[in-house]
Amino acid sequence: MSSIAYVTDEKMIEYHRLCGAREMNFWRLSSKKDFTDFRKGDLLFFYAKAPHARRKGFVGYAHYVSTRKLSLHQMWKKYHTLNGYDSEQKLSEAIHRAAKDRPVPEQMNCLYLNDAVFFNVPVDPREAGISISENLESYMYLDQEDAQTTVRILRKAEESGIDLWSASQSFEPENVFRSDEIRHQLTLIHSTIGPSGWNARERSRAVKLARDASESSDWEYIRGSRTDLVRIRKEELEIALPFTAQTKDRPVRVQEYLGRVFLYREMLMESGLRITAVRFTALYEEAPEDVLSYLKAANYEK
Secondary structure, rough: OEEEEOOOHHHHHHHHHHHHOOOEEEOOOOOOOOOOOOOOOEEEEEOOOOOOOOEEEEEEEEEEEEEEEEOHHHHHHHHHHHHHOOOOOHHHHHHHHOOOOOOOOOOOOEEEEEEEEEEEEEEEEEHOOOOOOOOOOOEEEEEOOHHHHHHOOOOEEEEEEEOOHHHOOOHHHHHHHHHHHHHHHHHHHHHOOOOOOOHHHHHHHHHHHHHHHHHHHOOOOOOOOOOOOOEEOOEEEEEEEEEEOOHHHHHHHHHHHHHHHHHHHHHHHHHOOOOOEEEEEEOOOOOOHHHHHHHHOOOEEE
16 A cells, blocks of 8 residues: 655645545646556645645645546546636646746646545654655655555644544545554554465465455455455454365464464554454355354454
8 A cells, every 4th residue: 555745736735625625636747757656545645835834744635546647628627626726727827837947738647536634733744754855846655665654644643633624514534534544554464464374276265255255345455465355434343354275274274364363453452543343254165163263252342
């Protein structure tokens, strides 16, 4: 799961905040430096100077949805005020200011974002252990050197709270924020636990079990995994792990499976997340009664 610090126009992002925007379009003049590791659902942090602030900081974030190339007029026609300005003329002026002495390209990369969350107080990168050059003009990846970076930013933002005033009545940014914290923490836990000891045949079955479950219900993959799934319900989690074993390896696979379950549980409990319940579900071809009985003991509820 990737996160990006994106240098953001202060007036544009303040317009979005005051309008309570949930969705928005960002434009990029240059396409020379494309995103190489950024997928749907990843976080784009707004790196900007808030009103009356001395330094730039993270003033909020949104979820990346898609990229497409559009001309200035096409951009306005499709997104209107989701571009961050109340007229096409103001949008054009902002683009020409950003271009400085360079010609404005006929088409620009447009980043469509949704589920935006704004912070009450900007997060100084230094408070999250990040060093950002004053000369940064576009963006930088946040988690390449330290996988904990995004979690630290979200934790610092949580200390001062989420901007609820700018949210619409139909959108609950606190729930979005909490889910993002959980998703990033689960990604870290999964990478720490490492892969299961399945052989090729067992792994193939496990991947299929997870795929079938994700296609038939509201399970989502834990980032970085093709087998481990999660459902997030505010502060309650349900984690689904496939169980598959060949007869000769079954005792070992049961031990590995239960070890994986308890590692998820203990690391979630130690993470500092506000979680009221963690429940585990087994995915299987034939019901493993012994494993299912053990799972009941692994469930956690305050």
